[in-house]
Amino acid sequence: MNDWHSDFVTAIKEELKDEKVEIKQEEYLSKEPLRIDVIIIKKEKDVKINKRIGQIFKRYNIIEYKSPDDYVSIDDYFKGLGYVYLYKSIMNAYEKSRKEVDDIKIEELTLTFVCSNLPKKLISFLAEHKIKLDNSDNGIYYIHNEWIPVQIIVLSELENVEENYPLMVLSNNMYFKNAIEKIFTSINEAKEYDNKIRLIEAAFRIDPGIVSEVIKMYADRLNEEQMKYVINNLKEANFKIYTEEELKKSIEKGMENLVIRLLKKKFSDIPEKYIKLIEDADEKTLLQIADNIFEINKIEDLEKYIVN
Incomplete structure (x- = not known):
């Protein structure tokens, strides 16, 4: 069975296997079928992630993955942002049994899109709306001017085999x-x-x-x-x-x-x-x-x- 999302979860687990993080697949955000692809939670909130793909990571890191024949659209971008804000407002803080108001701080959240190829329409859209992009890392596009740190990882552009082979x-x-x-x-x-x-x-x-x-x-x-x-x-x-x-x-x-x-x-x-x-x-x-x-x-x- 071709299940790219499960393959991606396997890859991200292999990529970050030496880091102190917990990786959950398809975390449900509500009782309705609304879910994110991957949530990476730092077990120790102040620990630094060594891999380049995790340089922006904070305590709660939401990942939206697109399979090789899919892409990150303009609407996907806003849906991803929506997932982050829903996660902040609905979910319990790590290792807490019930939700408390503002127990997940906005400063503790990040959003990552992972796709095979550069989403050119989205990039153009962001540029038109004065959203700054930084491609100082090959294959990783950092997006500024959002309330939370956002990055787009373009798998076809990654170059560090030793670090990113999964x-x-x-x-x-x-x-x-x-x-x-x-x-x-x-x-x-x-x-x-x-x-x-x-x-x-x-x-x-x-x-x-x-x-x-x-x-x-x-x-x-x-x-x-x-x-x-x-x-x-x-x-x-x-x-x-x-x-x-x-x-x-x-x-x-x-x-x-x-x-x-x-x-x-x-x-x-x-x-x-x-x-x-x-x-x-x-x-x-x-x-x-x-x-x-x-x-x-x-x-x-x-x-x-x-x-x-």
Whole structure:
């Protein structure tokens, strides 16, 4: 199922995973179906957000996201402002059980629009009405002269892959391929799998060709468990990346590199003869070597597993 808003929530969670914030999806503003896309609440109101996208953040930060085939219209802009003021007037302050008058201060609120491409009509409209814009950060447009801090994040214009890769894969960004590569090189822990896989699935809907290319290119960077996890999850999402033969070869290539890395850590230098033996070994043999790596005390011991 194509659900860009959930993909965006995944991306923003990944983007701000190291920050002290709580992220809620589709916060209802009333009993009627009136809701905002994301509300980011600082757990500690005075803590500073390190990421550039959060430089304007205060205690309560409302995010309105537009999918790749949508845009921020003039009316969307005013609706976003309306959501902020409704949130201030209706919702309880963080960790309070009931609403009190003015318990959420106007100074504690910000508004962020996130879209794939620059909303030119809106930009022109704001300029006509003397609303100042500052694009000192590539891809982030700060809007002044409003009662609250407002920014527009244009995903296709972001340039800092290291910092913004989770968001960059949701658009046709110039550095889209680099952002996908960053996802693969940052899969380190099992707890990160689900978010990373979801981002890869979302990226497929942007450019399946580039994502397939990156998966094949980085197959040898993943260990066997990671590789199988990636492929199985993407297969379940009905994305055909590999034929069965390609899948087998990719997993074997990943195992080859894993075994070579383990042996280099243990013995520093590996004669070319043994590198060749490892490259010619099948998946079962490579797995046996990896499982018994601590029992291999000299490089010649490899022959017990490889040479009949």
